Amino acid sequence: MGGAALLAGAAHGQVSGSLTLDSDYRFRGVSVGEGRPAARAGVNYDAAGGWYAGGSFTRAQYASGSRYSQVTAYGGRVVALTPALNLDAGATYWWFSGGGGYNFAEAYAAVMSREWSMRVNYSPNYFRDGFRTLYFDATAHRLITDTWRVFVHAGALVRVSPRPAAVDYYSDYSYNTGPEPTRTRWDVRAGIGWNVTDDIDLQLAWARASRNGPIPATREGVRGGWVGSATWSF
Amino acid sequence: MKLLRAFAFACMALFAPLAPAGEPVPAQQVMVMLEMPRAHFRADGNYSGGYSDQAARAALRRVANDIARAHGLRIVSEWPMPVIGVDCYVMEVQGSRTAAEVAQKITGHPHVAWAQAMQEFSAMSSGHDDPLFSMQPAAAQWQLAKLHEVASGRGVRVAVIDSGVQADHPDLAQQLDARMNLVTDKPDVAELHGTGVAGIIAARADNHVGIAGVAPQSRLLALRACWQAADGTRCHSLGLALALNVAIERGADIINLSLGGPADPLVQRLIEAAIARGTAVVAAARKDLAGGGFPASVRGVVAVGDGASQRGSGMVSAPGTDVFTTLPVSRWGAVSGSSYAAAHVSGLLALVAELRARGRVSPVSTRAPLATDLVVGDDGRIDACASVARAAQSCACTCATMAGMESGTRR
Numbered sequence: 001m002g003g004a005a006l007l008a009g010a011a012h013g014q015v016s017g018s019l020t021l022d023s024d025y026r027f028r029g030v031s032v033g034e035g036r037p038a039a040r041a042g043v044n045y046d047a048a049g050g051w052y053a054g055g056s057f058t059r060a061q062y063a064s065g066s067r068y069s070q071v072t073a074y075g076g077r078v079v080a081l082t083p084a085l086n087l088d089a090g091a092t093y094w095w096f097s098g099g100g101g102y103n104f105a106e107a108y109a110a111v112m113s114r115e116w117s118m119r120v121n122y123s124p125n126y127f128r129d130g131f132r133t134l135y136f137d138a139t140a141h142r143l144i145t146d147t148w149r150v151f152v153h154a155g156a157l158v159r160v161s162p163r164p165a166a167v168d169y170y171s172d173y174s175y176n177t178g179p180e181p182t183r184t185r186w187d188v189r190a191g192i193g194w195n196v197t198d199d200i201d202l203q204l205a206w207a208r209a210s211r212n213g214p215i216p217a218t219r220e221g222v223r224g225g226w227v228g229s230a231t232w233s234f
Numbered sequence: 235m236k237l238l239r240a241f242a243f244a245c246m247a248l249f250a251p252l253a254p255a256g257e258p259v260p261a262q263q264v265m266v267m268l269e270m271p272r273a274h275f276r277a278d279g280n281y282s283g284g285y286s287d288q289a290a291r292a293a294l295r296r297v298a299n300d301i302a303r304a305h306g307l308r309i310v311s312e313w314p315m316p317v318i319g320v321d322c323y324v325m326e327v328q329g330s331r332t333a334a335e336v337a338q339k340i341t342g343h344p345h346v347a348w349a350q351a352m353q354e355f356s357a358m359s360s361g362h363d364d365p366l367f368s369m370q371p372a373a374a375q376w377q378l379a380k381l382h383e384v385a386s387g388r389g390v391r392v393a394v395i396d397s398g399v400q401a402d403h404p405d406l407a408q409q410l411d412a413r414m415n416l417v418t419d420k421p422d423v424a425e426l427h428g429t430g431v432a433g434i435i436a437a438r439a440d441n442h443v444g445i446a447g448v449a450p451q452s453r454l455l456a457l458r459a460c461w462q463a464a465d466g467t468r469c470h471s472l473g474l475a476l477a478l479n480v481a482i483e484r485g486a487d488i489i490n491l492s493l494g495g496p497a498d499p500l501v502q503r504l505i506e507a508a509i510a511r512g513t514a515v516v517a518a519a520r521k522d523l524a525g526g527g528f529p530a531s532v533r534g535v536v537a538v539g540d541g542a543s544q545r546g547s548g549m550v551s552a553p554g555t556d557v558f559t560t561l562p563v564s565r566w567g568a569v570s571g572s573s574y575a576a577a578h579v580s581g582l583l584a585l586v587a588e589l590r591a592r593g594r595v596s597p598v599s600t601r602a603p604l605a606t607d608l609v610v611g612d613d614g615r616i617d618a619c620a621s622v623a624r625a626a627q628s629c630a631c632t633c634a635t636m637a638g639m640e641s642g643t644r645r
Contacts, residue, residue, distance in 0.1 A: 014271060014345060016293035044289065046271035056277035078274035083317045088274045112273060114316065119275070199292050233292040 016234065017043040023228040025060040028135060028155055029187020029209030030216050035225060036061040050078045052090075069097040076108070086112045088119075102127045106135075116140035127215050131161040147195040151205075152188075159183040159214050185213025189227075203229045262333035263310065263352035266301060267320040268294045268345050287314075291321060297345045298323045305336055320347050362439050362446045364405075366566055370445055371553035372578060376618035378448065380631040382439065384622055387449025387584035389591060392488045393481035394432050394580075395474060397467050399456035400424030400562045405437040405444040406454075412484070413456040416476040417469075424562035425462040430569050431492050432456060433560030434577035435584070444566045445558050448581025449588075455486055460493065471498050478504035482511065487587045488604070490580040491517040491535075492573030494527040502532055509534040514587075514604040516580045518572040519549045536583070536605045539614070540575040551614045552578035582608070582618055589625040 018041070024031050025038030038060035046052045053075035061067050076090015089109040096102040104127055110119035119137040126133040136158070141151035191205025208224030273287040291314065298321075302309050307325035314321045327336050333351030340349040361367075361379025372378045391411060400406065401413045406429070415422040436454050439446035457480055459473035474491075478501065481489050489508055494517070505515050519526025519537040526549050530537035540554020554575030561567045583604045590604070609620035619631035 014269070014290070014293050014297075016289040018289045018292075042277050042289075044276050046290065050272055050274075052271065052274055054277060072277045074275065074277055076275060078272045080272065086272050086274065088272075090275060092275075092277070108275060110275065195288070198295060199288075201288060231288075233289040234296075 013048075014046045015043065016046070017041070018231050018233045020229055020231045024207075024225060025058070026187075026189075026207050026209075026227060027216065028157060029185070029189065029207055031207075031209075031223075031225060032063075032216055033061040034063040036063075036065075052076060052078065071095045078112075081111065084113055088112060092121075104128055110137075115142060126157075126159075129215050131159045131214055133214055134158045134160055141193070149193045149195075150191070151193060151203075152190045155187045157185045157187070157213055182210075182212045183214075184210075186210040191227075199233050201231045201233070203227075203231075205229075262327040262331075262336075264307065264325050264327055264333040264336045264340065264349055265352055266298065266323045266325060266337075266340055266349045267315075267347040268297055268323065269347045270294060270314060270316065270319055270321040272316070272319065294321045294345070298325075301325075301340060301343060301346070305340060307336065324352070363442050364437075364439060364444055364446045365442070366445045366558045367439075369558050371555065371557055372448060372618075375553050376448075376578075376582075376616075377631045378446065378618075381448075381585060381618060381622050382446070382450070384626055385449075385585040385588045385592075386439070387436070387447075387452030387581065388588050390449065390452045390488070390584040390587045391455060391484070391486045392435055392449070392452050392490060392580055392584055393455040393457055393477070393484070393486035394428060394435065394490050394577075395457045395459050395477040395481065396428035396431050396490070396492060397425035397460040397462050397469075398423050398458045399428045399432040399454070400560070400564070401456065403429060403433070403560050403562070403564055405441065405560045405566070406432055407438075409436045409438055409447070409450075409452075409454050410456050411453040413458070414477075414480060415458040416473045416480070417458055417461050420461040422458065423462075425458075425460075425467070426561055426569075427460065427462065427467040427492070427573065428456065428458065429562050430557075430559040431490060431573060431577040433566075434557060434574055435490065435581040437560055444560060448578055449584035452581070452584040452588075455481060455484055457481060467493070469493055469495070471500055474498075475500045475504055478508065482508050482513065486513060488514045488516065488580050488583050490577060491515065491529055492576045494518060494520055494523075494530065497528045501529060505529055505532050505535060509603075512603070514580075514583045516576050516583065518576040520572065521549070534603065536576075536579055536608075538576040538579045539572045540570070547614070549614055550579065550608065550610050550616050551575060552582070552616055554578070579608075579616065582616065582621060585622055586625040589622065593625075593627060 020040045022038045024035045025033055038058055040056055040058040042056035044052060044054035055073040058070040072092055072094050074090055074092040076088060078086050078088040081087045091107045093105045094103060104123055104125055106121045106123040108119055108121040110117055117139050121135040123133050136156045139153040141149050143149045187209040189205050189207040191203055193201060193203040195201050205227050207227050271290055298309060302325055306328055310324040310326050312321065312323050327333050337349040337351050340346055367373055399413060401410055432454055433445060433447060435447050436449055436452045437445045437447035439450035457477035459477035460467050460469035508515055516536045516538060517530040519530040519539040521539050525531025526537035529535055537549045539549050539551050541551055552575040554572055555570045556568045557574045558566055558568050586604050586607045607621055607625040609617040609624060611617060623629050
């Protein structure tokens with residue numbers, strides 16, 4: 001190629017991050033704080049060869065109003081399956097303030113194209129409740145203008161541990177004993193996003209989760225609802 | 235700077251015709267390719283799926299701004315290219331530095347995969363934008379576009395002694411130095427034969443219409459000595475003689491006589507006078523007549539037929555079948571016949587004449603008849619490229635190809 005030297009990509013890491021405000025913090029469709037807002041900061045480091053690592057810090061509230069912090073750390077690698085498809089795999093660990101009774105680890109693998117992604121997550125002890133789970137996540141978006149997009153997400157959290165005869169479980173924030181709850185929770189989200197500037201993104205979505213399923217559970221009255229988010233990227 | 239979400243393509247390869255002389259040179263632009271990590275899971279992901287790489291691109295924008303500031307550049311646009319894992323930033327070079335210099339300095343900066351100048355490409359089209367050019371037999375048989383890279387008949391005067399040329403034909407309008415009617419007893423109109431012959435010799439090239447003449451920059455003396463009759467184009471001795479007089483007086487370098495008839499002493503004397511003064515006289519030949527008929531058989535006249543002819547017959551041949559040319563009124567069409575073959579040779583000799591005048595080779599050889607530079611095959615067909623090469627005393631068609639290979643990409 002005339003006129004320039006081709007340098008085979010000096011392997012310098014790239015740091016990037018974002019700050020997000022959510023009107024309602026929903027974790028996989030479940031509104032943990034029953035409509036209470038949350039703030040989240042995330043940072044990511046990209047190294048050469050598709051290796052990456054990062055973390056996030058979230059400040060949210062439970063339904064009772066008490067605040068808590070959630071910290072995640074993750075690392076993984078993304079490679080090209082085809083020129084248009086990425087294969088991404090890694091692991092995440094979640095820490096929750098207030099005793100660590102919910103901390104858990106998860107591994108994930110995903111296939112991503114420019115417009116959609118399909119991911120499966122496996123946890124050996126989801127929220128430290130003693131069950132193994134798989135969470136399937138399919139998400140897609142489409143640009144409708146240069147800056148506006150629509151997106152849709154469907155998820156399924158499945159308990160894969162053997163069916164317990166009777167178990168202590170939470171449902172509707174009540175402590176129960178009895179026949180085991182349904183093993184799967186579905187959640188969906190659909191919305192519209194606006195890239196206001198290069199760095200600021202706004203989203204409005206409607207999200208809903210099915211009842212029961214593995215914890216964290218969701219209360220009947222807040223299973224579905226609107227969520228607004230604002231993100232600043234840097 | 236507005237974020238541009240066009241994925242790939244437009245950045246690197248610009249296919250555009252070369253800017254003609256006189257257009258302003260655009261500001262130099264350099265393209266900086268920043269390493270763009272593949273999109274992947276992020277804990278801060280916006281949950282809207284796919285490549286949520288906004289944060290990654292925000293980080294790259296910081297890098298691009300730093301580079302622009304450090305090198306005095308202005309960011310013009312950004313084009314992510316996930317297929318090759320780069321984010322392409324187009325930046326404008328200010329001052330007198332070249333894009334190549336700046337690219338050299340930027341390459342090696344952290345996060346920069348490479349930097350290069352914005353470069354220009356051009357379409358490899360046939361060489362003339364006249365729409366009918368590719369249908370002209372001379373385009374293929376004589377490699378006319380290649381010949382025109384070497385000569386175009388500039389400064390050469392060709393007298394067309396024929397029926398009425400349409401002087402305001404779109405492809406001929408600026409090609410005539412003069413037009414005269416020497417058949418005063420017939421109304422002066424634009425006629426098929428003369429217009430067709432004139433177009434083959436000197437139709438304007440690259441004017442987006444019609445054809446390109448063999449010598450598009452030669453100057454025509456359109457001398458109407460013939461007229462269009464019901465049964466063909468007719469001329470008489472007087473008209474031809476008057477036309478030849480004018481042609482000689484006006485210093486025509488080449489006289490085209492796409493006509494034939496009985497031996498005529500007056501016409502012959504004038505033709506011989508023209509030849510004696512170094513004018514090339516080209517005439518259409520009839521294969522069924524000895525020497526091609528009259529005036530083709532006159533000594534020193536270049537007798538031209540279409541199609542193959544016998545070696546030693548004294549005739550040469552040039553494209554004369556299904557020739558696209560200018561026709562009245564202001565149109566183009568296909569014609570056939572040795573008349574039009576002769577017109578091709580007149581045009582070719584105009585290229586030869588220009589090369590001789592330009593080359594200013596020794597006086598002796600410039601006095602040799604133009605036709606001595608014609609390279610003719612065994613079957614009488616003229617090798618136009620070789621003829622032009624001989625006149626230019628350098629290479630013509632083949633060396634144009636070789637130059638292209640040297641400067642272009644290696645295969």
